[in-house]
Amino acid sequence: MAAVLQLADVSKNYGSFQAVRNLSFEVERGTICGFLGPNGAGKTSTIRMILGLQGVSSGQITILGADDGRKVRDRIGFLPEERGLYKKMTPVEAISYLGSLKGLPAAEGRKRARDMLEQMGLGDTHKKKMKDLSKGMAQKVQLIASVVHQPEFVILDEPFSGLDPMNQQGLEAMIRSLAANGATVLFSTHVMQHAERLCDKVVLLARGRKAFEGTVAEARATSARYLEIEGALDVNAVAALPGVGTVETLSDIDGIVTLKAALAAGAEAQHTLRAAFVSDLDVRRFQLREPTLHDAFIALTGDHPDDDQRHKATGTQIEEAAQ
Numbered sequence: 001m002a003a004v005l006q007l008a009d010v011s012k013n014y015g016s017f018q019a020v021r022n023l024s025f026e027v028e029r030g031t032i033c034g035f036l037g038p039n040g041a042g043k044t045s046t047i048r049m050i051l052g053l054q055g056v057s058s059g060q061i062t063i064l065g066a067d068d069g070r071k072v073r074d075r076i077g078f079l080p081e082e083r084g085l086y087k088k089m090t091p092v093e094a095i096s097y098l099g100s101l102k103g104l105p106a107a108e109g110r111k112r113a114r115d116m117l118e119q120m121g122l123g124d125t126h127k128k129k130m131k132d133l134s135k136g137m138a139q140k141v142q143l144i145a146s147v148v149h150q151p152e153f154v155i156l157d158e159p160f161s162g163l164d165p166m167n168q169q170g171l172e173a174m175i176r177s178l179a180a181n182g183a184t185v186l187f188s189t190h191v192m193q194h195a196e197r198l199c200d201k202v203v204l205l206a207r208g209r210k211a212f213e214g215t216v217a218e219a220r221a222t223s224a225r226y227l228e229i230e231g232a233l234d235v236n237a238v239a240a241l242p243g244v245g246t247v248e249t250l251s252d253i254d255g256i257v258t259l260k261a262a263l264a265a266g267a268e269a270q271h272t273l274r275a276a277f278v279s280d281l282d283v284r285r286f287q288l289r290e291p292t293l294h295d296a297f298i299a300l301t302g303d304h305p306d307d308d309q310r311h312k313a314t315g316t317q318i319e320e321a322a323q
């Protein structure tokens with residue numbers, strides 16, 4: 001598959017501080033790539049270099065065959081992290097104006113703006129000024145403005161931030177439909193769940209360095225499966241069970257603890273559960289969890305990309321021990 005974006009050994013220094021370090025990765029045409037990392041990892045700096053909005057300190061970037069994003073700006077759609085559209089314009093005016101800067105005729109821009117606003121549930125905002133829209137609404141308008149000229153390559157910097165869960169879902173659908181129509185999408189986020197659901201590929205960034213590049217499944221496979229065990233339990237007794245590696249206490253409420261126990265490669269969770277009952281441990285809940293992208297991120301970088309998401313994990317429940 002042809003790469004529409006290639007970064008080769010790219011670094012960015014701000015004075016003596018190196019925000020991006022020897023970063024190399026590729027994005028193939030027609031795919032959705034998640035650019036992941038906690039706050040301050042260097043995502044925005046990288047995106048600005050990709051777009052040619054700031055120069056690289058060293059290394060090379062090729063985007064849509066060009067050596068500078070500014071040369072192909074009309075073929076790119078960009079949603080910046082800093083939002084704020086022309087406050088006195090209506091959404092239709094703002095969208096068609098930004099489209100016109102990318103070569104889209106005004107009448108066509110207004111028509112597309114009306115259709116896209118309708119699709120995004122903003123059909124009744126036509127007469128309002130941008131300044132009178134809610135933050136989430138204004139963000140959706142800005143998003144529409146960034147893709148109204150139907151760019152080949154869409155770059156979105158933290159597009160999910162500031163949107164409620166319903167609108168986040170709508171944005172996920174929009175990103176999928178952009179890719180289904182042939183566009184390439186690169187979006188940055190520090191919330192792993194969006195990337196987990198959407199991405200063909202993820203690039204994990206930690207303190208300016210690439211920690212991982214590959215599919216979501218490949219990222220997950222770098223992390224161990226684990227057990228979540230709840231009860232009046234002694235950590236050392238759980239650590240001594242067969243197949244169990246390191247044990248972490250997730251919560252302790254009046255002596256009822258929830259433990260996260262890493263499962264050794266090839267170990268059978270059922271075997272561990274049986275041993276727990278034979279040892280007469282007070283197990284009230286026992287679940288086998290598959291590692292999430294979030295778990296993989298922590299395993300790969302030692303960083304927590306988003307503390308709010310820390311305890312959320314999908315998994316297969318083997319058994320709930322009745323009490």
Ligand SMILES: Nc1ncnc2c1ncn2[C@@H]1O[C@H](COP(=O)(O)OP(=O)(O)OP(=O)(O)O)[C@@H](O)[C@H]1O
Pocket residue numbers: 014017019037038039040041042043044045046081190
């Ligand atoms: N113009 C600048 N001058 C000096 N330091 C900067 C500048 N821009 C960014 N930095 C620093 O570079 C590092 C990376 O910032 P960047 O905004 O690229 O990260 P990010 O991953 O996009 O984070 P966030 O999600 O918080 O925006 C941070 O430590 C930031 O303070």
